[in-house]
Amino acid sequence: MAFPERFSNLPDYAFPRLRKLLDAHAPGAAPIAMSIGEPKHPMPDFVAGILAENIGGFAVYPPNDGTPGLLDAISGWVSRRYGVALDQDRIMALNGTREGLFNAALALAPEEKSGKRPVILMPNPFYQVYAVAALAVGAEPVYVPATAATGYLPDYASLPADILSRTVLAWICSPANPQGAVASRDYLSDLLDLSEKYDFRLLADECYSEIWREAPPPGLLEIGAAKGADPEKYAVFHSLSKRSNMPGLRSGFVATGPESMQRIRRLRSFAGAPLPLPLQMVAEACWRDEAHVAASLALYQQKYRMAAEIFAGHQGFRLPDGGMFLWLPVQNGEAATLKLWRETGVRVLPGAYLSRDVGGDNPGKDYIRVALVAPEEETRRGLIRLRDCLFG
Ligand SMILES: Cc1ncc(COP(=O)(O)O)c(C=O)c1O
Known part of the structure; x- marks a missing residue:
């Protein structure tokens, strides 16, 4: 076999x-x-109390996309952190960001581009799920050096036009795991221009956004909104694993344009594993708290x-x-x-x-x-x- x-x-x-x-x-x-x-x-001191209060929620199937309360808390956080207003139809709760990174690629990567095998770009080194997602959708993964010579971020603009014209998705991780580089506003803005020029989507893994040395890292949501970029063309991922010290909670979110989100949500409704309800309650409280x-x-x-x-x-x-x-x-x-x-x-x-x-x-x-x-x-x-x- x-x-x-x-x-x-x-x-x-x-x-x-x-x-x-x-x-x-x-x-x-x-x-x-x-x-x-x-x-x-x-981890935050309110976790145990909220879990105990909502323990009965393990008796029901949880809402796939996130409870209205959780989506509201996430939207509130995005607004405080990035000054961007997101309707709930642009957000989905994740059962850990890793599954979301994988499943978003599945939902958003087309089978071909202009009759050719599609390419998915990723930095090298990188968080490993990016490559597995590319292989799962039958795309060609292209590993782009993110080294001292390139400021520890990938220089996608330097790729040959025949690669860029086959590209359907590009991953960007900022702050980067493992290199610790933060993409500047100009870097993100140029990347949006490149993705526009070659018609591909950006998937921005911003799981480490709340751990920084000198200034809060800019996010693709704020740069995209400021430039008036098409929100369908980029998706952004966040996690409570790092922000709230709760990797075992398995909780994060993805935000993108309404149509892309609808496609991600539809796939989730068939094959996904939503976060259990009591854990959604805990996640909601985490996104509402900054202390x-x-x-x-x-x-x-x-x-x-x-x-x-x-x-x-x-x-x-x-x-x-x-x-x-x-x-x-x-x-x-x-x-x-x-x-x-x-x-x-x-x-x-x-x-x-x-x-x-x-x-x-x-x-x-x-x-x-x-x-x-x-x-x-x-x-x-x-x-x-x-x-x-x-x-x-
Ligand atoms: C760059 C990066 N993205 C995503 C994740 C996954 O986060 P989560 O624990 O929410 O699945 C990690 C976890 O280590 C990570 O380092």
Whole structure:
């Protein structure tokens, strides 16, 4: 019995790969987890009460698109954060943003463009679901370097016209995982112009928008609205996993134009898994509250400052503009990850597990990704061990 060919070249997912690399080796000291982007800051204190009050909601099938209350809370947040008014028919609640990223591509990518196989553009390195979504719809994934040379964001405008004219979707992640780059207003505006010129959609993954160093990152919703761009041509994704420190809640949202949203919602109604009702109630309260977000941001900003002090004067160290990761150059990311684990117990992720080989070059292979998710003192211990082991 055959298996589908389209996923046959997929590498193992990053974390099983990491377990394969490290788990046969004893850690050099008490382990410190800096590999997964799982925030360890406190979740909002109202969560337990809301869950208890709404526990009966597990007895009913939840609304597919989100309760009116949740959609209203999201729309309120978008308006406060970006100054953009969104009707509820432009928003859908997600059962974790990852499924939304995948399913939106399924709903929005056409089978062909001008009679040719479509292309889906993505940065390299990148959050891995982008590539799997491209393969699932039969498109050709094109991995575009997002390295020091390009300001850690993809330079889509530099691609040949024959690629751009076959492009149906392009992913952009800002703040970027893993590089920590933030797309400026000009970058986003130019990208909208490019997508207009070549008639493709933008899918903007802005899950890390509330974790930033100097200023709140601009969002595609605000730039699109300011330019009067066609809202059907871009979709924006957000998550409570990072904003509210609740990766286990599995809650986010997608926003786009009404027709694109209708297509995403229709697919969801057949094949999707909506968020359970009590969890929609929790999500609603999270989007309405900013105090817990500000408290968490202060902790990240303190850790950025601490990392800058610990690595002061070390070649290649760069603070991210946003997000929760350091993206550090090393000789060989896999070898460095293994050495670090065996000598110090610090667990990080090799950059190559988030990037692809293109023409013999893999832009992540000489990097490690370091998650600043643990409490401050544990993060400090981890970073000092890392510096002394790899940058000493
Ligand atoms: C860039 C990026 N997008 C999306 C997600 C998925 O977020 P969620 O937990 O809401 O599925 C993550 C999670 O790590 C991420 O790093």
